[in-house]
Amino acid sequence: MTSPRDLLFAPPGENPPVLLVGAGPGDPDLLTMAAVKALMRAEVVLYDALVGPEILALAPRDAERVCVGKRSGNHSMAQAAINGLLLAKARTGRRVVRLKGGDPLLFGRGGEEMQHLQAHGVAVKVIPGVTxxxxxxxxxxxxxxxxxxxxxxxxxxxxxxxxxxxxxxxxxxxxxxxxxxxxxxxxxxxxxxxxxxxxxxxxxxxxxxxxxxxxxxxxxxxxxxxxxxxxxxxxxxxxxxxxxxxxxxxxxxxxxxxxxx
Known part of the structure; x- marks a missing residue:
């Protein structure tokens, strides 16, 4: 079984997997330990509009933060553009976290993002969140x-x-x-x-x-x-x-x- 710790590392010479991380329903105290660990090691964070500043603050100060602005059908970035941006960031070899409100695979189009990355040879790991x-x-x-x-x-x-x-x-x-x-x-x-x-x-x-x-x-x-x-x-x-x-x-x-x- 893959442990939460294993999700944060990649074998030598390989790019780390993109982490689809659930940010929970809003209260930072409801983040999972795995989500906190992923954020603390992130080098790039692509986050949705409803993710609060207290949660984003868990990422290192020098981590790149990109708001992709999805909120109840009102998107500042089209899903195809998000998929492309995720792929581009993953190919830089940095530790990429895709931070999604609630659980990433429930009404968050996380499955589509996972499929897109996998179709282009990028490994993906999912860290569930409290929906x-x-x-x-x-x-x-x-x-x-x-x-x-x-x-x-x-x-x-x-x-x-x-x-x-x-x-x-x-x-x-x-x-x-x-x-x-x-x-x-x-x-x-x-x-x-x-x-x-x-x-x-x-x-x-x-x-x-x-x-x-x-x-x-x-x-x-x-x-x-x-x-x-x-x-x-x-x-x-x-x-x-x-x-x-x-x-x-x-x-x-x-x-x-x-x-x-």
Whole structure:
């Protein structure tokens, strides 16, 4: 088995592998040890727009930092250009870290970048990260699964290739539904889920800037979550959670308050 330490080194005479590193949901304390070690040895860091300065500061001062600016469909650099830049940096022989929010292989196009590099003979190693669904659920005190309420969790993107909402074919009621990159599509997401059979009073939660000090939450139902979010939240990146487990949040919050937590 390859250890995290092995990911940081290459045999003599070989270029080091490009590291696809998950930066987690935002809070630097949620970085993995492997991610921290990779950043501390990086010579080039290509990072997404939502990666915070505290995380970037872990790289050496003289490391080259390049923002490739991907945020919920608004890209300052096209994916093809990112692929080309990654390849060019890898061929310099320096230690290259591709730093992606959350987990690099979940809604981050990390698989495409990995394929591009491998197709050109560049070795790639992946260092997983805490994805936003896990970080935000923990921060808000919402269990993603719960006996009798949700037997699983389904992760969606709000931006399908054709512009639609790819909610899949599973029974939405049996899983907690988590929608990524849906800040500007809360109403459409709620409408689509109700059209698929979820009752209008299904609990819904929008978490903005999850795990960060400026985290804000908006709790409602599918029937009113879009209106509530528009009134209560700003325009920060947000995650949408829907399902019966979300209804546990007020209970858990009260229990934590009663316990002095």
């Amino acid at each position: 936003a669904a896990l970080g935000c659920a923990a921060s808000a005190g919402v269990p993603l699964t719960h006996r009798g309420l949700a037997s699983g969790v389904t992760l969606h993107t709000a931006h399908g290739r054709d512009g639609g909402l790819p909610l899949g074919s599973a029974d939405l009621a049996e899983h907690t539904q988590v929608v990524y990159m849906g800040r500007d599509r809360i109403g459409a997401v709620a409408a689509a889920m109700m059209a698929r059979g979820l009752p209008p009073d299904t609990p819904a939660l929008v978490i903005e800037n999850g795990t960060l000090p400026q985290e804000r939450r908006c709790l409602g139902t599918l029937a009113d979550i879009a209106e509530r979010a528009a009134a209560e939240l700003s325009d920060g990146p947000a995650l949408i959670m829907v399902g019966r487990t979300v209804g546990l949040m007020p209970v858990l919050v009260r229990e934590m308050a009663d316990s002095g937590i």
